[in-house]
Amino acid sequence: MNKKLLILSLLTIFAFQACKNEKKSSEDSETTTTEIKLVSPDFNADSAFAYTKAQVDFGPRIPGTNAHKKCAIYLVSKLKSFGAKVNIEGEPTKTYDGKTFQLKNIVASFNPENKNRVLVTAHWDARPFSDQDTDPVNHTKPFDAANDAGSGVAVILEMARQIQQKQPNVGVDFVLWDLEDYGKANDETPDEITWCLGSQYWAKNAVKMGYKAIYGINLDMVGGGNAQFTQDEISRQSAPEVVNKVWNIGSEIGYSSYFVSIPSGKLVDDHFWVNKAGVPCVDIIHYNDNSGFYINWHTQLDNLANIDKNTLKATGQTVLETIYREK
Numbered sequence: 001m002n003k004k005l006l007i008l009s010l011l012t013i014f015a016f017q018a019c020k021n022e023k024k025s026s027e028d029s030e031t032t033t034t035e036i037k038l039v040s041p042d043f044n045a046d047s048a049f050a051y052t053k054a055q056v057d058f059g060p061r062i063p064g065t066n067a068h069k070k071c072a073i074y075l076v077s078k079l080k081s082f083g084a085k086v087n088i089e090g091e092p093t094k095t096y097d098g099k100t101f102q103l104k105n106i107v108a109s110f111n112p113e114n115k116n117r118v119l120v121t122a123h124w125d126a127r128p129f130s131d132q133d134t135d136p137v138n139h140t141k142p143f144d145a146a147n148d149a150g151s152g153v154a155v156i157l158e159m160a161r162q163i164q165q166k167q168p169n170v171g172v173d174f175v176l177w178d179l180e181d182y183g184k185a186n187d188e189t190p191d192e193i194t195w196c197l198g199s200q201y202w203a204k205n206a207v208k209m210g211y212k213a214i215y216g217i218n219l220d221m222v223g224g225g226n227a228q229f230t231q232d233e234i235s236r237q238s239a240p241e242v243v244n245k246v247w248n249i250g251s252e253i254g255y256s257s258y259f260v261s262i263p264s265g266k267l268v269d270d271h272f273w274v275n276k277a278g279v280p281c282v283d284i285i286h287y288n289d290n291s292g293f294y295i296n297w298h299t300q301l302d303n304l305a306n307i308d309k310n311t312l313k314a315t316g317q318t319v320l321e322t323i324y325r326e327k
Contacts, residue, residue: 040324043316051154060142084108096194114171119216122152123180132298151223199270216281230264239280
């Protein structure tokens with residue numbers, strides 16, 4: 001075989017092999033990349049981050065402060081701008097240290113005439129002190145409360161914005177709890193009643209008013225990096241079907257690293273009181289029995305720099321998808 005013919009033959013073989021490899025690569029890509037079809041709108045993490053920042057910019061939203069007052073006005077105005085029917089509910093409420101504050105639960109409803117409803121909640125107040133900070137000097141200082149609980153409120157605001165643009169088949173109620181985080185450290189009462197004062201107030205009135213919802217979802221610390229949402233005991237015992245629904249959807253749409261099917265212990269959070277009111281409710285919360293709460297929980301480092309848009313996206317898209325799948 002002459003040199004020219006040999007080169008031509010080799011080029012033909014290389015071209016064929018390259019074409020074959022390209023086709024194989026294309027086929028592999030098609031098999032490994034499964035398109036996830038959502039029935040819900042696209043949750044915008046940039047928007048949710050901006051809503052987190054807006055809250056932080058007021059300063060720590062501690063009951064009785066100017067930051068708390070201004071943030072309440074902002075939240076009510078924002079929810080109304082999205083077309084929700086909004087009310088502030090509450091009464092003068094005494095905290096464990098003998099102080100009294102005007103409780104302000106912010107309740108926003110979409111499609112209020114629809115009897116089939118889903119409840120989504122988060123607390124909006126900030127804890128007055130950084131009692132979990134590694135430096136004892138900081139224990140009496142307030143903190144930004146970006147994740148606990150600006151993130152949950154931000155997810156709700158972005159959800160509300162999306163619902164205004166595309167209504168789901170069910171009515172949706174959002175409740176932003178006040179005086180959730182003003183509890184006594186190491187509260188030894190059976191139900192830790194110095195905490196979650198806003199949801200305790202709501203639960204009593206919801207029972208009286210006969211409030212009904214298919215289920216509830218509470219959001220707490222849903223913006224931290226490397227978040228892991230385990231399945232706490234109260235959620236598993238009081239709302240097992242809701243746990244399965246939410247965690248399965250989260251995993252199905254690509255967020256299995258966040259919504260992990262790992263059981264955790266009893267956490268008395270706002271969902272505990274919602275369940276007491278007869279609404280099966282789960283808690284999406286950054287917690288693991290081994291590592292505890294979010295690493296910057298109740299410390300000076302719970303700030304905007306430690307908010308992760310990926311976690312906001314995972315939370316918001318999962319909850320939106322859950323709601324929009326309801327018939």
